[in-house]
Amino acid sequence: MYTGVDNENRLLSLAISGRSINANEIPNDRKKVPDINVYSYECISTATNNFSLESKLGEGGFGPIYKLILISRLQHINLVKFLGCCIFGEERMLIYEHMLNKSLDYFLFDSNRSKLLDWKKRLNIIEGIAQGLIYLHKYSRLRVIHRDLKASNILLDENMNSKISDFGMTRIFKLNELKANTNRAVGTYGYMSPEYAMEGVFSTKSDVYSFGVLMLEIVSGRSNSFYHSNDALNLVGYVWGLWQADKGLDLVDPTISDSCVTYQVLRCIQVSLLCVEDGAIDRPTVSDMLSMLTNESTKLPLPKKPAFSIARKQIEANIPNKESDIYTMNGLSISDMDAR
Structure with missing residues (x-):
C-alpha cells in the first residue's frame, strides 16, 4: 500500500x-x-x-x-x-469531483452547523441549484430530468456554492419530448410530485416540485419528514397553513432570524408553494421560477393548496401497489434499474 x-x-x-x-x-x-x-x-x-x-x-x-x-x-x-x-x-x-463541505443536509438539519448558513448563503444555494436545473432542463444537449433532487444530493464546495449531484436516477429526454411514463417510479418519498408518485408520469415539472420542497427545507431548516404534531401535517402542509394564516415568517429557521431579509423570505415561500402545485401545468418552469426569485418586479400568482399536504400515514393507502417500494425512508434513495 x-x-x-x-x-x-x-x-x-x-x-x-x-x-x-x-x-x-x-x-x-x-x-x-x-x-x-x-x-x-x-x-x-x-x-x-x-x-x-x-x-x-x-x-x-x-x-x-x-x-x-x-x-x-x-x-x-x-x-x-x-x-x-x-x-x-x-x-x-x-x-x-470531491466537495469539501459535504452535502446540504449535513449543515441544514444540524442545530449547530446550520448556524454557518446565514440567509445570504442559503439564498445563494437556492439560486445555484436553480441555475444547475436550468442547464439540465434547457441548455444541455439533451433534456435531463434528475428525479431525485433533495438536500443530501446537493453538495457544497469550499465556498458553500451548491452543486447538484447523484445522477443515478436521471432520465434523458430528446429536446422535443415533454414527459414520459414509467411502471416503476424511483426517488425519495416527500420530494416526488403527485403525478409521478401516483401515476408514474414525470417531466421537468417533477424536478420543479422537488425543488419547491427543497426550498422550504432551506428556509425552515426542517426536513420534509417533519410533521406538525397537532395536525399530522408534513412540511408542505404545515407551510400552507402558515401561509393561509399570513404567518409565513413563522417558518424561518431561528438561526437566520437576524440575517434574513423579510421580503426575500416571503417571496421564496410563495415561489415554493407555486412549485408544489397539484397540477404540473400550474407549476412554473425552472427559468420562470428563478426569475420570480430574483426579479422583484415580477408579479407572483397566488398558490393553490398543495396535494401532498398531509402526513404519510394518511396517504399511503392511496398509493397503488406497484408503487409500494418506490419511496425511501430517512432520505435514502432507492433506484430500480431499467433500460433508457
Whole structure:
C-alpha cells in the first residue's frame, strides 16, 4: 500500500502513462458513449489508498463513496463534475469531483452547523441549484430530468456554492419530448410530485416540485419528514397553513432570524408553494421560477393548496401497489434499474 508522497507520485504516474482512456477505445457490444474517461482499477485503488476507511466519505444509493484526487474538463458550475468510470470484473465505479463541505443536509438539519448558513448563503444555494436545473432542463444537449433532487444530493464546495449531484436516477429526454411514463417510479418519498408518485408520469415539472420542497427545507431548516404534531401535517402542509394564516415568517429557521431579509423570505415561500402545485401545468418552469426569485418586479400568482399536504400515514393507502417500494425512508434513495 502506498501512502503520502509515494501514493501521489504513483497516481500521477498512472494517469500520465495512459491508464485513463476514452470509453470509445474499449471494444464492447453496447452503444458507444463519447467523452467518458475509463480509469483502470489499479488507478482507482491507488487513488483511494486501496479503498481504505480513511478515504471513505460515506454511503450513496449505489454503494460506498471514496475521496479521489483527479482533474477533469470544466462542466456547469452548479453540477458536480463527472470525471469518468472504472469497470473491473463485477465492480462498477463512477468518479466525481470531491466537495469539501459535504452535502446540504449535513449543515441544514444540524442545530449547530446550520448556524454557518446565514440567509445570504442559503439564498445563494437556492439560486445555484436553480441555475444547475436550468442547464439540465434547457441548455444541455439533451433534456435531463434528475428525479431525485433533495438536500443530501446537493453538495457544497469550499465556498458553500451548491452543486447538484447523484445522477443515478436521471432520465434523458430528446429536446422535443415533454414527459414520459414509467411502471416503476424511483426517488425519495416527500420530494416526488403527485403525478409521478401516483401515476408514474414525470417531466421537468417533477424536478420543479422537488425543488419547491427543497426550498422550504432551506428556509425552515426542517426536513420534509417533519410533521406538525397537532395536525399530522408534513412540511408542505404545515407551510400552507402558515401561509393561509399570513404567518409565513413563522417558518424561518431561528438561526437566520437576524440575517434574513423579510421580503426575500416571503417571496421564496410563495415561489415554493407555486412549485408544489397539484397540477404540473400550474407549476412554473425552472427559468420562470428563478426569475420570480430574483426579479422583484415580477408579479407572483397566488398558490393553490398543495396535494401532498398531509402526513404519510394518511396517504399511503392511496398509493397503488406497484408503487409500494418506490419511496425511501430517512432520505435514502432507492433506484430500480431499467433500460433508457
